[in-house]
Amino acid sequence: xxxxxxxxxxxxxxxxxxxxxxxSLRHIVILSFLLFAVAAxxxxxxxxxxxxxxxxxxxxxATTTSTYDSGLLDYILPDFERKTGIRVRVIAVGTGQALAxxxxxxxxxxLVHAREREEQFVAEGYAPxxxxxxxxxxxxxxxxxxxxxxxxxxxxxEAFKRIAQAQALFVSRGDDSGTYIKEQKIWQEAGxxxxxxxxxxxxxxxxxxxxxxxxxxxxxxxxxSTFLARQREGLDLEILVEGDxxxxxxxxxxxxxxxxxxxxxxxxxxxxxxxxxSPETQELIASYGIEQFGxxxxxxxxxGNQAGD
Amino acid sequence: xxxxFRGFVEALRLIxxxxxxxxxxxxxxxxxxxxxLGLSVLLGVPLGVWLGMRRFRGQRxxxxxxxxxxxxxxxxxxxVVYLLLSRQxxxxxxxxxxxxxxxxxxxxxxxxxxxxxxxxxxINSVPPGLILQLRSLGATPTQVTLTLLYEARAGVLAAVVxxxxxxxxxxxxxxxxxxxxxxxxxxxxxxxxxxxxxGNFDLAIALGLILLGLTFTANWMLLxxxxxxxxxx
Numbered sequence: 353x354x355x356x357x358x359x360x361x362x363x364x365x366x367x368x369x370x371x372x373x374x375x376s377l378r379h380i381v382i383l384s385f386l387l388f389a390v391a392a393x394x395x396x397x398x399x400x401x402x403x404x405x406x407x408x409x410x411x412x413x414a415t416t417t418s419t420y421d422s423g424l425l426d427y428i429l430p431d432f433e434r435k436t437g438i439r440v441r442v443i444a445v446g447t448g449q450a451l452a453x454x455x456x457x458x459x460x461x462x463l464v465h466a467r468e469r470e471e472q473f474v475a476e477g478y479a480p481x482x483x484x485x486x487x488x489x490x491x492x493x494x495x496x497x498x499x500x501x502x503x504x505x506x507x508x509x510e511a512f513k514r515i516a517q518a519q520a521l522f523v524s525r526g527d528d529s530g531t532y533i534k535e536q537k538i539w540q541e542a543g544x545x546x547x548x549x550x551x552x553x554x555x556x557x558x559x560x561x562x563x564x565x566x567x568x569x570x571x572x573x574x575x576x577s578t579f580l581a582r583q584r585e586g587l588d589l590e591i592l593v594e595g596d597x598x599x600x601x602x603x604x605x606x607x608x609x610x611x612x613x614x615x616x617x618x619x620x621x622x623x624x625x626x627x628x629x630s631p632e633t634q635e636l637i638a639s640y641g642i643e644q645f646g647x648x649x650x651x652x653x654x655x656g657n658q659a660g661d
Numbered sequence: 662x663x664x665x666f667r668g669f670v671e672a673l674r675l676i677x678x679x680x681x682x683x684x685x686x687x688x689x690x691x692x693x694x695x696x697x698l699g700l701s702v703l704l705g706v707p708l709g710v711w712l713g714m715r716r717f718r719g720q721r722x723x724x725x726x727x728x729x730x731x732x733x734x735x736x737x738x739x740x741v742v743y744l745l746l747s748r749q750x751x752x753x754x755x756x757x758x759x760x761x762x763x764x765x766x767x768x769x770x771x772x773x774x775x776x777x778x779x780x781x782x783x784i785n786s787v788p789p790g791l792i793l794q795l796r797s798l799g800a801t802p803t804q805v806t807l808t809l810l811y812e813a814r815a816g817v818l819a820a821v822v823x824x825x826x827x828x829x830x831x832x833x834x835x836x837x838x839x840x841x842x843x844x845x846x847x848x849x850x851x852x853x854x855x856x857x858x859x860g861n862f863d864l865a866i867a868l869g870l871i872l873l874g875l876t877f878t879a880n881w882m883l884l885x886x887x888x889x890x891x892x893x894x
Contacts, residue, residue, distance in 0.1 A: 445858055452860025526843060528859035552759075553843035555855035556836075564840050567748055567758055 410439045411620040414459035416530055417557045418488075419603070420444035422577035422649060427640045432627050438620045446557075448528030454478055454606070457614025461621040462606045463628070465530040470604045479606040483629055486637050486652040487602045490534055492593035493562075493579055494520075494571035502571075508596040509542040516542070519550040521570035523561050526553030530601065535573045538598060562587060575601060577641065577649035584645070603650075605629070629654035668866025675867055682843070687871065690848040693761055694829045697768035701776045701824050706817060708773075709780025710806060713813075714792075727781070730774025735767070739834030742767045746838065759840040764848070767834035772824035779823055783816020784809055818887045822880055829876055849875075 419425050420442060429440050443450070443459060447466045453459040455478050463485065464470060470482045492502065492511055500518035502511040515522055524546070525532040539546050552570070554561050558578045565572040566587050579591070605628055607621035627633055634652035641649035675683045712723060744750050746758040757763045787809055795805045810817065832850035839846035841855060849872045856865035 446860075449858050449860040452862070527855060528861075552840070552845065555841045555843065555847070555851070555858075560840075564759060569748075 409437060409620075410441060411461060411617055411624060412441050412443065412459045413461050413463060413624070414443045414445065414450040414453040415463040416447050416450060416465060417444045417559075418465070418531070418575045418578055419463060421557075421559055422575075422581055422641075423644070424577070424637070424640050424650060428628075428633060428636050431633065431636060432624065435627065436620075436623050438623065440624075446527050446529035447533070451478075454608045457608065457611070457616060460608055460617045461624050462608065463603060464606070465601050465603045466533050467602055467604065469533070470606060473606060478609055480609055482604045482606045483625060484654050485603045485605050485628055486634075486650045486654070487600050488650045489576050489594065490531065490573055490599040490601055491576050491579060491591045492571065493565070493574055493589045494592050495569040495588070496590050497569070498592060500571070503592045505593050506596060508538045508593055508598050511593045512538050512542040513544060515571055516544050516546060516550075519548065521550050521552065521568055522546065523565045523568070523570045523572045524551060524553045525558070525561055525573075526555045527557070529558075531558060531573060531575060534599075534601065538573070541598065562589070565589060577645075580641075580645045580647070580649070602653075664862045665866055667863045669870060671863045672867035672870040676871065683868075683871070685844060686847055686849055686852050686868075687875065689761065689846070690829065690850075690872075690875070693764045693835070693848060694768055694825065696765045697772055697828055698776075698821065698825050700765070700769045701772040702821060705773045705776030705820070705824070706780050706810075709777040709817075709820065710784055710810060712777070713781040713784025714806070714809065724781070727774050727778045731778050733771060733774070734833070735771055735831045736833035736837065738767050738770050739837030742770070742834070743837050758838065759842060759846060761839070761846060763838040764835045764846060767838050768828040768831065771831060771834065772828045775827055776820045776824040779820030780813075780817050783813035783820065786816060787812045815887055818883055822883050825879060825883075826876060829879070830872065 413425075415425070421444070425442055429442070433439060443453060445453070447464045447469065450459070450462050450464050451466075451469060451473055454462050454473065462470075462473075462479070470479075473479055474482050490508075492508060494500075494502070500511075500515045500520040502514050505511045505514075524535060552564070552568075554564055556564075558574060559582060561572055562574060562579065562582050564570070566589055569588070571592075572589075576591075576594075579587075579589075583589070605625050607618065607625050608616050610616040610618040634654055637650050637652045638648060641647060712720070712727070742763060743758065745752045746755065746763055747753055748758075757766070791812065792805060792809070795808055800808065830850065832854060835841075835846070835848055836851050836854065839848070839851065841847050841851040847855075849868055853865050853868045853872070856862075856868065
């Protein structure tokens with residue numbers, strides 16, 4: 353007994369058509385509108401609401417891609433969340449953007465590595481203080497053939513000079529990251545303004561730049577942790593120069609100064625600073641990488657400097 | 662709001678001063694997307710006409726494929742082309758990776774289905790009686806095709822507009838296969854990503870406004886062309 357229900361003129365849904373076969377186009381349209389309206393009213397399931405920076409039990413950490421890409425944060429943050437009950441939202445960007453996020457009040461605490469700019473950040477009043485956390489180091493990597501012949505050199509600046517002289521392809525981050533700032537410093541020390549076809553300014557993250565160097569068999573400057581992590585995935589590049597003091601890379605932590613305009617979760621930020629500089633966390637940082645990569649990646653050096661209570 | 666206003670001022674400054682890197686970036690954007698669009702039109706319009714006029718076995722499959730192609734995610738296209746052009750990939754010998762050629766290739770793949778699909782729809786919308794009428798008047802197949810294309814010109818133009826809009830504003834594939842190298846493969850969209858990452862929001866917005874202006878101008882010109890077509894009817 354299948355009969356067609358004519359579409360009701362008023363457009364009201366008469367229950368019958370749910371149980372009979374034919375649904376007019378009009379019914380379908382109305383029904384989809386209703387479903388849509390209902391869906392719009394329901395709280396989203398499984399979708400994370402973008403929380404305001406100040407939600408009490410949530411902390412927004414702006415940090416460099418290196419701490420995140422290397423896996424360090426995934427390794428240590430669960431300890432913080434367990435101890436304090438504060439959930440951490442990580443925004444992994446370049447140091448430049450991390451500082452900009454702090455200035456705009458879009459982050460509560462920063463973990464970055466560009467000392468001079470951090471100190472300037474404090475001087476401008478955006479953070480009450482800055483604290484040493486740890487350091488890792490940079491390495492100059494390149495193809496095994498090493499066309500510029502820099503393998504084993506002890507001075508990063510001298511190695512850069514050779515690369516420039518040989519016009520060997522060099523891929524630069526070119527993105528205002530801590531790594532890029534370090535690279536610029538080494539070029540400066542070498543007395544060279546890098547430009548020309550051999551110098552490619554990519555403006556991308558460490559992972560992408562390592563890919564580009566790998567594809568083109570070019571040189572680049574990388575932090576050791578990201579390089580080791582990526583080498584295990586099959587990068588055809590080698591560490592050629594390491595150990596020069598200029599290659600050391602100090603990380604600092606900065607709580608963002610609270611103000612009336614922005615809802616900064618200052619309490620949680622201070623808790624984070626105290627936690628990451630505490631002896632236990634410092635030990636945790638030191639242990640990272642030994643099991644996975646066979647070498648320590650970050651060297652903690654907080655001097656028990658607590659940000660306050 | 663403040664940032665957007667400052668971006669507007671910055672955009673004006675860059676345009677008035679004809680900033681060298683801006684000219685380079687805009688030039689490359691237009692070159693890459695223009696070439697890709699040209700290739701797509703060259704291949705896509707005949708393909709669309711053919712699909713619109715003929716009836717053949719497997720046509721549904723072909724049409725479904727084209728429709729799927731219209732929604733291809735740029736990053737996936739970028740990734741596949743990257744793997745093809747990679748040193749270890751089958752086309753690695755070409756040495757195209759991180760060059761504008763690779764970017765033209767991905768953008769052609771992205772815009773071709775749009776141009777072909779919309780052209781096909783436009784041809785389909787021409788009254789079927791017209792073909793019979795033309796044939797009965799003794800038109801050759803070439804004449805029939807050209808007349809159909811002429812009748813469907815507004816729709817074909819829309820196909821070109823859609824193709825251009827999709828690729829000039831696309832960032833995923835050109836970032837992956839181009840590498841955003843300054844002066845070599847940096848285009849407007851990848852420059853916007855870079856400046857945003859650097860926290861230079863003013864400059865990022867400025868570049869965004871320039872991109873919008875460029876797209877608007879291109880569409881305006883095409884629309885103008887379409888208007889002229891309409892009035893000659």
